[in-house]
Amino acid sequence: MSATTTNDLPLQPSLALRIGLWTAQALVFALFAFAGVTKLFTPIPELAQMMPWAGEYSVGFVRTIGLIDLAGGLGILLPSLTRILPRLTVLAALGCSTLQVFALAFHLSRGEGAVTPLNIVLLALSLFVLWGRNSKAPIAPRG
Secondary structure (H helix, E strand, O other): OOOEOOOOOEOOOOHHHHHHHHHHHHHHHHHHHHHHHHHHHOOHHHHHHHOHHHHOOOHHHHHHHHHHHHHHHHHHHHHHHHOOOOHHHHHHHHHHHHHHHHHHHHHHHOOOHHHHHHHHHHHHHHHHHHHHHHHHOOOOOOO
């Protein structure tokens, strides 16, 4: 049995849920986009002062991680915002969640537990968007 109103119309997600999802999407976008642009355009010696691992890996690897971060940030917001292929938001949320699991493992393996709270917050926000946009408050495509 599905949730319906007395008029047999599907229930709309609550305003609080919709605001929460848009807020989470905006936060994930901002943090991932900032991280991506930073990793893409900051000179490696300067970046290594902020993120020591960046000085220990190839420039190509660091820039690729930056591109992945930027793509995840854009993907978690723009498809929903434009309603062009909004299902991509769900895939981006899955990708951002997966990336944060690997980032947590990476930082913990290096003894960098102090930097993991941000990864945990990003993981939680990404999982919330994944859950919400996949099942509770999906965005309808244009048309």
